[in-house]
Amino acid sequence: MLSKVSSYKLLIPIELLEYTAKHQLYKPCxxxxxxxxxxxxKVKSTDPIFQLLRTLPGFEDxxxxxxxxxxxxxxxxxxxxxxxxxxFIRSFETIRKSYGFTSRKSVVFHYNHITDFRPFISGALICAKIYGVKFAYEIARLRRLNTAPNKKDGAKQCYSYDRKAPEYxxxxxxxxxxxxxxSPTIACEQKNAAEEADFLLTRGKYKVVLELDRPDQAIRSQLEERYPNLKGRLRFSRLGDKIQLRQQLHDEIIPQLKLKKRRKISKEFFTSHKTPS
Known part of the structure; x- marks a missing residue:
């Protein structure tokens, strides 16, 4: 009987989750x-696991x-x-070779994440992106700046990495x-669901546009009319005896999922595989 859990922790390739999101394969995944x-x-078609599966939301039928x-x-x-x-349940390495997934980046999955699987995928992809940007600014950029003078095109490399790291x-x-x-609406819902499941944390960020003695809706309307990208993103907030008109920026995102690297697969092992559209 295989209804018992045999693996409580998996290291899922990020590229597999990207493919899942791109092709809307959440239930199959x-x-x-x-x-x-x-x-x-290996699982026999008569194994009790298939009855147990029907207790999962969306698999009752x-x-x-x-x-x-x-x-x-x-x-x-x-x-x-x-x-x-x-x-026969294919291994992650077999799928990586078959689909040409060269990235070693993977996310640590715990069995209790199964009940929040779509938020887990969303959280994993968001966390991987944040980790990637942070690495580019805080580690890769410094490496390039330190090694660039020793290279023939060092000056060009320095210029390409001259941008300062973001404030958050x-x-x-x-x-x-x-x-x-x-859509952006579903993206917002998924970000909130991922945070609710503790896959990431968010912190609201704002920029002060004006300081006023009292709220002035006319000024806000004028700014929104002049700058359409500010529509719905301006808020009045009291600070002491002053009123601030603040622009809502995108949230700071703090990853809570752990990423690790799987073993490297040599390109010569990759098989030609036309992935389904």
Whole structure:
């Protein structure tokens, strides 16, 4: 019986989650991860795990489960032997080779994340982006600046890394939407869901535009009319005996998920694989 959890922690490739978000494969990916957690790589079609799966939200209907199993077979994330009625759960390394996922960047997944799986994917992609930007400014930039004088085109490299690090690290809803392949509205919802599940933390950020003696709606309306990008982003706030008109900036985002690196795969091992559109 394989209904027992065999893996409480996985190291999921970020590129696999990017592919999942791009092609809206949240349910099939959840099924794949669930099978990995509950097996050692093989599952008989009659195993109780398939009954247990139907207790998950969205998998209550047997037809839905069958549909997503077929998707996993089409994606080659799992295989099936009709003679033995055994499903083979592909390893992450096999999928990486098959799909040409060269990045070693992976996120630590714990079994209790299964109930917040879509927010987990959103949180993982957002955290990976923040970690990447932070690394570029705080580590890679300094490395380049320190080594550039020893290189032939050192001056060019110094100029390309001359930008100062931002005051804080974060993403706008539009930026998150591009990351998750969704609308800004859904991006905001996913950011909030990821924060509620403790996958990330946010801090609101503002910039003072004006200081007034009292709130003046006319000034706010004039500014919004003159600068359409400020519409809905101006707020009045009291500070002592003064009123500040503040512009809401994108939130600071503080990752709470851990990223690690999987082993490097040599490019010569990659197989030609046309990924489904």
């Amino acid at each position: 959840l099924l794949y991860i669930y099978l990995k957690c509950h097996s050692s790589g 047997k037809r839905t489960l069958t549909k997503h199993l077929r998707t996993l077979l089409r994606l080659n994330w799992i295989g099936f032997n009709p003679t033995t009625n055994i499903y 690290y974060g993403l706008s809803n539009k930026g998150i939407a591009q990351l998750l392949y969704c």
